[in-house]
Amino acid sequence: MADRDCSSLKQSNMSWALESALAESVNHGSFADVELSLFSRRLAPGKVGHPRPVYANSVVLKRTSPYFHGLLEGGFVEGDVNAGLPSFPISTDEYGYESDSDLEDDGIDENDVENEHEMAQRSRDSSPSPQLEDGNRKGKEIARSHSIPAREASRRSLRRIMIKDSAFNTWQWVVVYMYTGQVVFAPLKSQGLDDRASQRAQYRSNFPYHPLPCSPKSMYRLADILGLDALKTRAFADFKAKLSKANIYTELFTKFSSRNDAVLRAGINFFEDYCMNTSALPQLQRQLEIIAVGDSIHGVPVVISLFKACLCRKKRSLPATAVSAWDNGSEENVAPIDGSLDGIFSSARAPKGAGKSGQ
Secondary structure, X not given: OHHHHHHHHOOOHHHHXXXXXXXXXXXXXXXXXXEEEEEEEEEEOOXXXXXXXXXXXXXXXXXXOOHHHHHHHOOOEEEEHHHOOOOOOOEEOOOOOOOOOOOEEOOOOHHHHHHHHHHHHHHHHOOOOOOOOOOOHHHHHHHHHHHHHHHHHHHHOOEEEEEOOOOHHHHHHHHHHHHHOOOOEXXXXXXXXXXXXXXXXXXXXXXXXOOOOXXXXXXXXXXXXXXXXXXXXXXXXXXXXXXXXXXXXXXXXXXHHHHOHHHHHHHHHHHHHHOOOHHHHHHHHHHHHHHHOOOOHHHHHHHHHHHHHHHHHHHHHOOHHHHHHHHOOOHHHOOOOOOOHHHHHHHOOOOOOOOOOOO
């Protein structure tokens, strides 16, 4: 019987760690023993601010991801939360993911206002509590000798960790996922800012105590860093499901795509399946113009990938004799395919010798 109970507790690292942390909290009265301080808002290009706390249990964190072993045991711990907030900057220009969709744009946000009140209240609470004004002396002594030390002991165990390169909203869902296996993704910004804001507002109305839905791209990046492969797979699947003809070029030419081979490949595959026709030219031309003026250098590998996709598509459509000519470098004699991007790219190639000046 005991063996079966032990086996059920350890059926997964996550559930076992959560069970252990909950059991331990019965004894010391506090489940969270780590405060992750994270930026939540984009203040200006390259600058972020508005740090906010995410509370978590170190046993669950370390059991779920090896990333936290060094983070919690190394030099990243900033100290006791009760010491105040001076060790964490209110803003930084060294944020590691400038296109993070989980950073809100600068402006007044009710959550930030609430958080400022929370921070201020926590600072006030760290000072000695006033004595109770009513009740007998014995009751006061009991409250002073039991309640206050228990609260202070709990606070002494709450350590702050400063994380500068991923957003508050993303980390909220990472911790929720570690506890429950659940995560909720927001629409991509490329699907429309109004639609994204509307869906997030509706979610907040339905689930007022849950974090707002997070970006699948931000979660993909963070899950990769943390080694949470199942979460990374879910984020990737959600991202692919939200690609469309309306947003494929926006997504293809992001820094996120240029830095993640699997994401870029997913975008190219979507392009090959649904966008290999002349109707795609206006959007593609706009992206090429942006690259041409030097405002989107990271888009160059995307153009190369698109060009390769067009060439491969054209090659697959050729008869065997034409493929042989193609492989031998005489493909200029092969007629282009009308009305498709691969045909357009082929017909746009300059003939041999066109780039040489006359002798």
